Amino acid sequence: MKPKILLTGAFALYCCLATAQEPRAAGIDFLDDQKVIDEIYRLSLTKSKVYNWLGDMCLDIGPRLSGSAQADSAVEFSYRLMDSIGLNPTKQPCMVPHWERGQEMAYFTTSEGGKGELNICALGGSISTEGDGLYTEIVEVETWEDLEALGREQVEGKIVFFNEPMNPENTYTFHSYGHCVQHRWGGAVEAAKYGAVGALVRSLSLRIDDFPHTGSMKYDEGIPQIPAAAVSTRGAEQLSQKLKDGEQVKVFLQQSCQNLPDKQSYNVIGEIKGKKNPENIILVGGHLDSWDKGHGAHDDGAGVMQSLGVLELFKILDYEPNNTIRVVFFMNEENGLRGAKKYAQITEEKGWNHIAAIESDRGGFTPRGFHVEGNSKAVDKIIKWKPLLEKYGIHQLEEGGSGADIGPLQTDDNVLIGFVPDSQRYFDYHHSAADTFDAVNKRELELGMGSISALVYLIDKYGL
Amino acid sequence: MKPKILLTGAFALYCCLATAQEPRAAGIDFLDDQKVIDEIYRLSLTKSKVYNWLGDMCLDIGPRLSGSAQADSAVEFSYRLMDSIGLNPTKQPCMVPHWERGQEMAYFTTSEGGKGELNICALGGSISTEGDGLYTEIVEVETWEDLEALGREQVEGKIVFFNEPMNPENTYTFHSYGHCVQHRWGGAVEAAKYGAVGALVRSLSLRIDDFPHTGSMKYDEGIPQIPAAAVSTRGAEQLSQKLKDGEQVKVFLQQSCQNLPDKQSYNVIGEIKGKKNPENIILVGGHLDSWDKGHGAHDDGAGVMQSLGVLELFKILDYEPNNTIRVVFFMNEENGLRGAKKYAQITEEKGWNHIAAIESDRGGFTPRGFHVEGNSKAVDKIIKWKPLLEKYGIHQLEEGGSGADIGPLQTDDNVLIGFVPDSQRYFDYHHSAADTFDAVNKRELELGMGSISALVYLIDKYGL
Numbered sequence: 001m002k003p004k005i006l007l008t009g010a011f012a013l014y015c016c017l018a019t020a021q022e023p024r025a026a027g028i029d030f031l032d033d034q035k036v037i038d039e040i041y042r043l044s045l046t047k048s049k050v051y052n053w054l055g056d057m058c059l060d061i062g063p064r065l066s067g068s069a070q071a072d073s074a075v076e077f078s079y080r081l082m083d084s085i086g087l088n089p090t091k092q093p094c095m096v097p098h099w100e101r102g103q104e105m106a107y108f109t110t111s112e113g114g115k116g117e118l119n120i121c122a123l124g125g126s127i128s129t130e131g132d133g134l135y136t137e138i139v140e141v142e143t144w145e146d147l148e149a150l151g152r153e154q155v156e157g158k159i160v161f162f163n164e165p166m167n168p169e170n171t172y173t174f175h176s177y178g179h180c181v182q183h184r185w186g187g188a189v190e191a192a193k194y195g196a197v198g199a200l201v202r203s204l205s206l207r208i209d210d211f212p213h214t215g216s217m218k219y220d221e222g223i224p225q226i227p228a229a230a231v232s233t234r235g236a237e238q239l240s241q242k243l244k245d246g247e248q249v250k251v252f253l254q255q256s257c258q259n260l261p262d263k264q265s266y267n268v269i270g271e272i273k274g275k276k277n278p279e280n281i282i283l284v285g286g287h288l289d290s291w292d293k294g295h296g297a298h299d300d301g302a303g304v305m306q307s308l309g310v311l312e313l314f315k316i317l318d319y320e321p322n323n324t325i326r327v328v329f330f331m332n333e334e335n336g337l338r339g340a341k342k343y344a345q346i347t348e349e350k351g352w353n354h355i356a357a358i359e360s361d362r363g364g365f366t367p368r369g370f371h372v373e374g375n376s377k378a379v380d381k382i383i384k385w386k387p388l389l390e391k392y393g394i395h396q397l398e399e400g401g402s403g404a405d406i407g408p409l410q411t412d413d414n415v416l417i418g419f420v421p422d423s424q425r426y427f428d429y430h431h432s433a434a435d436t437f438d439a440v441n442k443r444e445l446e447l448g449m450g451s452i453s454a455l456v457y458l459i460d461k462y463g464l
Numbered sequence: 465m466k467p468k469i470l471l472t473g474a475f476a477l478y479c480c481l482a483t484a485q486e487p488r489a490a491g492i493d494f495l496d497d498q499k500v501i502d503e504i505y506r507l508s509l510t511k512s513k514v515y516n517w518l519g520d521m522c523l524d525i526g527p528r529l530s531g532s533a534q535a536d537s538a539v540e541f542s543y544r545l546m547d548s549i550g551l552n553p554t555k556q557p558c559m560v561p562h563w564e565r566g567q568e569m570a571y572f573t574t575s576e577g578g579k580g581e582l583n584i585c586a587l588g589g590s591i592s593t594e595g596d597g598l599y600t601e602i603v604e605v606e607t608w609e610d611l612e613a614l615g616r617e618q619v620e621g622k623i624v625f626f627n628e629p630m631n632p633e634n635t636y637t638f639h640s641y642g643h644c645v646q647h648r649w650g651g652a653v654e655a656a657k658y659g660a661v662g663a664l665v666r667s668l669s670l671r672i673d674d675f676p677h678t679g680s681m682k683y684d685e686g687i688p689q690i691p692a693a694a695v696s697t698r699g700a701e702q703l704s705q706k707l708k709d710g711e712q713v714k715v716f717l718q719q720s721c722q723n724l725p726d727k728q729s730y731n732v733i734g735e736i737k738g739k740k741n742p743e744n745i746i747l748v749g750g751h752l753d754s755w756d757k758g759h760g761a762h763d764d765g766a767g768v769m770q771s772l773g774v775l776e777l778f779k780i781l782d783y784e785p786n787n788t789i790r791v792v793f794f795m796n797e798e799n800g801l802r803g804a805k806k807y808a809q810i811t812e813e814k815g816w817n818h819i820a821a822i823e824s825d826r827g828g829f830t831p832r833g834f835h836v837e838g839n840s841k842a843v844d845k846i847i848k849w850k851p852l853l854e855k856y857g858i859h860q861l862e863e864g865g866s867g868a869d870i871g872p873l874q875t876d877d878n879v880l881i882g883f884v885p886d887s888q889r890y891f892d893y894h895h896s897a898a899d900t901f902d903a904v905n906k907r908e909l910e911l912g913m914g915s916i917s918a919l920v921y922l923i924d925k926y927g928l
Binding site: 207422 | 506509510635830832857859886888889892908911
């Protein structure tokens with residue numbers, strides 16, 4: 001039988017020696033760093049508990065919408081988990097919105113006698129329908145210009161059906177999402193300006209299937225509030241086809257969602273104190289809340305557990321970082337960013353110095369690289385580390401957005417980084433009942449965690 | 465509404481102009497080539513039928529084990545498909561093995577009164593158990609050395625349980641597979657040498673789950689033939705734990721598989737004739753047969769449909785290649801390579817000149833790169849094309865193995881290439897009931913096809 005003993009002690013000693021020496025002329029001690037990084041990945045794939053943690057949270061607690069009892073449970077679960085790893089956790093209070101979905105259903109009828117069920121779900125924050133529900137004609141638009149062209153005459157009293165498919169041509173699927181999301185976010189407001197009584201938005205997915213994908217929406221002061229829902233892509237295709245065939249289409253929509261008073265919740269924070277510069281913080285994080293469909297496994301259970309996994313890995317290695325490594329499970333990314341705002345406020349109050357912050361919130365898929373926000377010097381430095389990371393599939397080290405939760409932490413000096421896994425499958429799951437634990441591959445999750453750990457190791461050693 | 469008109473005619477003209485000009489001093493006309501490659505990927509993600517073809521084959525025909533009625537149907541289906549695209553298909557006859565699985569079941573009992581079902585499946589080519597089945601003690605080994613150490617005394621009359629887990633430490637999972645597969649392939653022979661009456665092999669998967677994974681095995685002349693089966697990884701863990709707990713474990717194994725006389729089958733071949741050098745062939749291919757579990761979706765429905773998709777794409781582009789582009793759906797890769805051998809034999813007889821051959825047989829996952837076999841000049845040339853392909857996730861252009869079906873085509877002058885998608889999920893599905901159409905992501909499949917198309921375009925234009 002193969003011996004599989006982990007020489008933690010000896011390796012820990014090696015790490016101390018390795019980190020004690022100064023970088024050489026070229027700025028990177030490739031030989032030693034490669035050994036450490038190889039060990040980081042090896043442990044990620046063999047010893048990390050990140051996959052089991054995610055399974056426990058997804059299967060025992062489930063989805064974790066801000067304000068829900070499950071979000072409360074997730075806070076307690078996270079605190080205990082951080083405590084068990086020895087991260088001296090704290091709960092940072094913040095008030096969060098409390099929206100509840102209730103019941104929902106929809107169907108359509110056509111002027112030719114057609115009828116069919118629709119897979120829909122209320123958008124997060126939407127009001128309920130009144131009385132027994134809404135039953136009225138729909139008008140289809142793809143752009144704001146389409147809506148304007150229709151005008152009040154053709155929109156008043158109807159449901160506006162926003163049907164812009166995500167553009168399949170973009171290799172990076174987030175670009176397509178970024179373009180379409182405006183209709184989910186602002187559709188109800190714009191439609192209401194023309195007298196619409198409801199908004200139905202094509203789900204933001206590149207697949208044609210039966211899952212409706214929820215997500216956040218807004219109401220504006222002074223504009224009537226109308227109920228808004230997402231319809232599955234197959235449902236959207238069906239409605240659109242009926243309209244193209246010249247039929248008049250009516251939709252029945254019923255949803256009983258409600259906005260309740262804000263609730264107390266928490267960011268959950270743990271850390272390993274730096275031995276040289278404890279006042280300098282390298283933050284890794286994701287968001288603990290999720291939408292109320294599926295398990296919130298990729299969005300963003302994966303991200304929080306990967307972030308925690310980084311600190312666990314340093315503990316397994318018995319590695320003492322120069323700087324403080326802090327993990328933050330942000331609350332309420334999905335519908336308010338209240339946790340991120342609170343963390344940024346406390347950061348200012350306490351004068352916390354984040355030299356770098358890394359966010360993982362694009363799913364637990366096979367790693368591709370990192371996006372570095374607005375700091376070309378840091379990008380240049382990180383690109384020099386590429387030879388150490390390439391064999392693990394990290395090739396995309398480039399400028400780009402970091403993440404919603406760490407965004408408010410930007411200063412003139414620090415560096416914000418977004419972890420970039422492969423994006424092809426993300427919108428198959430995102431904000432839908434399909435985002436379940438079994439959609440996460442253990443190795444992909446672990447390799448992502450290893451990649452973030454390797455980057456944190458390099459930043460801790462060399463700075464940015 | 466956005467206009468989405470494909471200017472095929474104008475683009476086709478552009479392509480003719482682009483290919484008519486000679487490469488510049490640097491050897492690559494980056495600007496024009498990038499335009500063509502962008503268009504190749506755009507069409508792959510918007511116009512290709514590759515995903516629908518795969519769905520039709522998987523859902524209407526199912527798995528396609530050599531010699532089965534489904535394999536016959538798949539040959540006819542493939543021929544018609546190639547014909548519909550205008551590829552002048554031919555069926556190249558070859559005789560193939562004909563093994564049928566029949567019924568199978570297994571359970572275990574322990575000396576402490578434990579009992580449980582086992583998820584097993586016969587290995588391909590195995591004989592059946594005799595009479596009512598086999599019920600005997602198992603002995604666990606991880607290596608050939610373990611088996612030798614046990615010796616005839618402890619093995620005779622028992623089932624040898626080969627329990628070497630795939631090594632999770634390798635980032636590229638095929639390396640772990642390559643190490644373990646020896647026990648599946650040769651376990652029955654080695655066990656029989658010590659008087660074993662059966663071989664039970666841990667499934668070759670990195671997951672712990674309930675799917676048994678079949679695959680090919682051998683019998684050697686002069687060594688008694690004993691039945692061999694794969695057990696799911698969870699089943700293997702369970703058996704191993706009982707043995708570690710000091711219990712004696714017996715397994716009941718019953719399988720009614722049989723080896724029947726060889727049957728007539730076919731490779732299916734289509735092509736687009738080269739306009740300049742029709743005698744020079746660039747081959748793209750995969751294997752049409754599969755194991756008899758699941759749909760054979762990733763292994764290798766994805767590969768054949770991607771290969772066909774390359775030629776369809778050239779047709780959509782109205783692109784006339786300099787060299788002949790040939791697609792080959794090889795028969796019987798899984799348990800005999802008879803199609804590959806036949807194709808190589810006919811190649812020699814007819815003096816076909818394959819300047820390059822590309823095989824796709826590692827699943828329909830997000831593309832990572834290409835492995836180029838034993839030709840460092842060609843690797844250097846391909847690496848120079850990297851800037852054209854990087855934005856589509858193609859970073860790994862390196863020396864490595866190509867594929868089992870094209871292997872026999874190697875000459876001193878030509879280049880064999882294996883398409884390399886991300887490997888993390890492959891062995892979750894490989895040779896098991898989990899390898900179904902719904903495990904394939906449309907965009908990943910299409911991006912892989914686009915990547916192979918882009919490479920074929922460059923090879924066709926610049927040679928290797």
